[in-house]
Amino acid sequence: MNTEAVTARVLDFIRTEFLWSDEDRAIDAATPLLEWGIIDSLRIALLQAFILNEWDVSVPTARIDARNFKNAASIAAMICELEQETVR
Amino acid sequence: MNLHELVIRSARRYPLRPAVAGEGRELTYRALDRAADAYARLLARAGVGRGDRVVLWGDKSPEVVVAMQAVLRLGAVYVPQDGTAPAGRVATVARDCAARVVCATGTRLTRIRPALDLPVPLDGTAQPDGTTRPDAVPGLVTVLDLAAAPPGDDEAVPPVDTEVKPDDPAFILYTSGSTGTPKGVSISHRNARAFVDWAVELLGAGPGDRFANHAPLVFDLSVLDLYAAFAAGASVRLVPATLAYAPGELVEFLHRERITVWYSVPSALILMIRGGGLLDRPAPAGLRAVLFAGEPFPIAHVRRLAAWTKARLLNLYGPTETNVCTWHEVVPADLERDRPVPIGRAASGDEVWARTDAGAVAGPGEQGELVVTGPTVMLGYWGGPPGSGEYATGDIVTVLPDGSFDYVGRRDHAVKVRGHRIELGEIETTCDAHDEVETAAVVVAGEGMDARLVAFVVPVPGARPGALALRRHLAERLPSYMITDHVHLLDDLPRTRNGKIDRPALVRRHLTLSKGRS
Numbered sequence: 001m002n003t004e005a006v007t008a009r010v011l012d013f014i015r016t017e018f019l020w021s022d023e024d025r026a027i028d029a030a031t032p033l034l035e036w037g038i039i040d041s042l043r044i045a046l047l048q049a050f051i052l053n054e055w056d057v058s059v060p061t062a063r064i065d066a067r068n069f070k071n072a073a074s075i076a077a078m079i080c081e082l083e084q085e086t087v088r
Numbered sequence: 089m090n091l092h093e094l095v096i097r098s099a100r101r102y103p104l105r106p107a108v109a110g111e112g113r114e115l116t117y118r119a120l121d122r123a124a125d126a127y128a129r130l131l132a133r134a135g136v137g138r139g140d141r142v143v144l145w146g147d148k149s150p151e152v153v154v155a156m157q158a159v160l161r162l163g164a165v166y167v168p169q170d171g172t173a174p175a176g177r178v179a180t181v182a183r184d185c186a187a188r189v190v191c192a193t194g195t196r197l198t199r200i201r202p203a204l205d206l207p208v209p210l211d212g213t214a215q216p217d218g219t220t221r222p223d224a225v226p227g228l229v230t231v232l233d234l235a236a237a238p239p240g241d242d243e244a245v246p247p248v249d250t251e252v253k254p255d256d257p258a259f260i261l262y263t264s265g266s267t268g269t270p271k272g273v274s275i276s277h278r279n280a281r282a283f284v285d286w287a288v289e290l291l292g293a294g295p296g297d298r299f300a301n302h303a304p305l306v307f308d309l310s311v312l313d314l315y316a317a318f319a320a321g322a323s324v325r326l327v328p329a330t331l332a333y334a335p336g337e338l339v340e341f342l343h344r345e346r347i348t349v350w351y352s353v354p355s356a357l358i359l360m361i362r363g364g365g366l367l368d369r370p371a372p373a374g375l376r377a378v379l380f381a382g383e384p385f386p387i388a389h390v391r392r393l394a395a396w397t398k399a400r401l402l403n404l405y406g407p408t409e410t411n412v413c414t415w416h417e418v419v420p421a422d423l424e425r426d427r428p429v430p431i432g433r434a435a436s437g438d439e440v441w442a443r444t445d446a447g448a449v450a451g452p453g454e455q456g457e458l459v460v461t462g463p464t465v466m467l468g469y470w471g472g473p474p475g476s477g478e479y480a481t482g483d484i485v486t487v488l489p490d491g492s493f494d495y496v497g498r499r500d501h502a503v504k505v506r507g508h509r510i511e512l513g514e515i516e517t518t519c520d521a522h523d524e525v526e527t528a529a530v531v532v533a534g535e536g537m538d539a540r541l542v543a544f545v546v547p548v549p550g551a552r553p554g555a556l557a558l559r560r561h562l563a564e565r566l567p568s569y570m571i572t573d574h575v576h577l578l579d580d581l582p583r584t585r586n587g588k589i590d591r592p593a594l595v596r597r598h599l600t601l602s603k604g605r606s
Contacts, residue, residue, distance in 0.1 A: 020605050021542075021574035021598075022555035034333075036559045037571030041333045042537065045363045061336030061364070069333065 001055070001083050007076040013050050014072065018043055029073040034066055044069055057082045090277040091258045092160030094284075094318040095120055096249060102295055102321040108314075109345075110301075110326030111149045117321070120150075121247075124157035127236070128248040131158055131189060134230045138163030138250055140188040141260065144234070145178050145196055147171035148305060148326045151234045153314065155191050156305075160258060163250035164188075167260045167272070168305045171196075171329060174564050177270070179203035181262050182229055185272055185470050193234045204229055254278035260470050261308055263408050264502070264511040264570065272470030273408045275311075282463035283411045284315040286436040290402075290415070291349060291377055297322035298345060298374075302338075302352035304329065308408045309381060312351055332356075335364030343369070348376045351404075353507025354385035358537055361389060371397035379404055381412065382507040384428035384495055386536060391423045405431035405495065406464070407509070409479050413438045413460045414493060431485065433492040438462030442485050442493065450487050457499060458485045503532045505539050508569040515562070515570055519543055522561045524553035529581050529589045530572060533598045542598045543572040546580055553577070574598065 007029050015025045018038055033039045039047065047069075048059050057079055068078045095107070099121035107120040115123065136142055142159045144166055146152050152168070159166040167185055169178045171193075178200060182190050192200055200206075206229065252258075258277045265271040287293075299317040301324050303309035317324040325345040331337045338360050342350065357380060360366040375397055381404040394401060401418035416422075416432025434440045441449050442456030450456035458481045468475035482500050485493040498504075502511050512530045519528035526546045533542050547553055555575040562571045576598065582590040 018573075019555070021576055021601065023552070023577060024554040024556060026554060026556055031556070032563075034568070036556070036563045037568055037573070038559065040568075041335070041359060041363075044333050045335075061334050061340075064334040064337070065330050066333065 001080050003076050003080050006079050007072050010072045010075050030071050033071055051079055055079055090252050091280050095157050098318055098321040105295055105321055106323040108150050108153050108324050113150050115150050122245055123154045125245045125248050127154055127158035128161045134189050134232055136162050136164050136188050140164045141167050141185040143167045143169055143182045143187045143190040145169040146193040146234050148329055155234055161248040163252040165257045170304050170306050173567055175199040175203040176565055185260055187229055189230045189232050191232045191234045261408050264514045274467040274470050276467050279464050283436045284319055287312050287316045288319045293320035293322055295321035297348045299324045299349045300327055300347040302327045302356055308411050335359045339364040339366050343372050346374050348374045351379040353382040354380045355506040358389055367396045375399045383504045387425055387428055394423055403429050407481050409466045410460045411464045412436055413440055430492050430494045436464045438464055442487050452487050452489045455484055455486050458483045510570055518562055518565050524548055524551035531591050531594045533595045540573040542574045544576050544578050544594050546578055
């Protein structure tokens with residue numbers, strides 16, 4: 001699994017689902033998603049469903065915290081880690 | 089007896105019982121009592137005396153609770169600020185209440201200084217011995233480390249128990265203000281005690297109880313969790329703010345901490361049901377009461393909760409200005425309704441009635457604005473004139489045949505989004521402060537859990553402010569629950585015939601765009 005590709009896909013999802021009303025949607029891998037109110041608890045639940053659907057990776061509740069969902073890069077890193085754990 | 093004496097009394101009666109737990113630490117009543125005395129001495133050295141305001145800015149932790157108690161013991165007034173609040177907002181609040189001291193933790197200690205225009209200290213932010221020499225300049229706010237609170241095992245600390253009058257302020261809770269500036273609701277010892285004593289009696293709370301503290305300490309819901317527990321010699325278990333994103337963890341918390349009294353906004357319970365599997369496990373045997381407040385709880389979820397637990401289900405109502413002024417205990421007949429359970433009848437020794445547009449007292453079947461008088465009604469807004477003793481809530485209610493009340497909705501632009509009371513005007517004013525914004529209107533689209541804050545922005549000529557830049561602008565100035573979910577740019581705002589912004593048209597426009605997208 002390629003972290004960069006996962007990051008790009010996560011960004012795509014966020015742009016399409018959460019930022020559809022924005023003209024610029026100029027977020028990048030480091031944009032602080034929680035801090036700027038782009039995601040909240042409900043949207044994290046939607047992201048969880050997306051991650052399961054897209055990569056067959058289930059995010060355990062213990063991993064749902066402000067650190068893992070800080071930005072698209074941290075979300076992608078978590079997905080790759082979880083995927084590795086599943087493979088092992 | 090005043091508010092701070094609850095811990096002092098319970099420390100005498102139950103010294104070794106757990107008082108407060110959070111962030112992996114637990115303090116007994118004795119430890120809390122001694123730590124509060126020790127921290128009170130630090131605050132006194134920083135110049136805090138009776139009536140002074142002390143801002144407490146940090147994540148929910150036993151240290152913050154210690155600091156609250158310390159402030160009260162000096163006869164001073166604490167002003168809690170959420171750990172996630174931006175430094176600029178904390179500074180605005182500190183200036184508004186003319187705080188003597190701002191207590192903070194970690195990087196907040198350094199972030200608050202420039203926000204307050206304070207000089208950078210020459211030798212560290214807080215002195216190890218608790219003195220604050222570098223900051224102790226007349227007219228300047230002192231910054232103190234919350235973590236400087238000693239562990240609470242020092243027997244040599246003499247007790248601090250400044251005499252205060254029941255009508256002296258105990259704490260100030262800042263709420264969203266319609267003029268764009270947050271408003272400080274000043275609550276006296278008498279106000280808080282009237283509610284706490286009522287709640288302890290209603291719940292039959294005792295030393296064996298374990299209260300969950302779900303609400304942030306800046307919200308009035310937390311007054312019950314903390315002080316009803318302290319009054320009863322019970323224990324309060326602080327729910328970390330990070331669990332707001334993890335419904336499964338919240339459910340786990342409820343079981344692991346053996347919570348007997350749960351109090352939160354309905355949104356939190358719905359999240360636990362939908363995303364945390366709350367109802368998939370049997371209800372904890374010790375759970376005696378589930379209290380909810382802050383917004384209407386859809387009846388379908390109340391039915392599911394009632395089928396899940398034998399615990400009492402209690403709907404509490406009241407704005408920050410009055411704390412809880414009405415209550416209703418869910419009975420089987422309520423579950424047959426097709427609307428949320430009633431907000432019920434007067435609580436906490438208050439008197440409540442509905443006032444019609446004509447100024448008369450509304451009778452059964454009639455609607456009016458809920459008005460409150462009595463011991464829980466605030467002293468007034470900080471810096472404003474004293475309260476008249478009567479508070480018109482801005483909430484429209486229907487009077488039921490038995491004289492109790494059913495909530496209908498708000499009469500002004502204040503809205504509730506997932507339990508948070510928000511003055512849309514405050515978000516609009518903050519949007520307007522952006523360099524590239526000519527004017528903005530903010531509306532709520534959708535209902536209940538699906539409610540979204542939507543900004544419609546008219547840019548200054550020639551500008552095209554980015555939605556993300558605007559979000560960032562808001563995030564630096566407002567609490568996270570006030571950041572708009574969507575931003576639309578418009579050439580002009582639609583107006584009604586009398587020139588007012590046509591808000592329903594804006595809501596329709598957003599919903600149409602949203603629908604068209606899906």
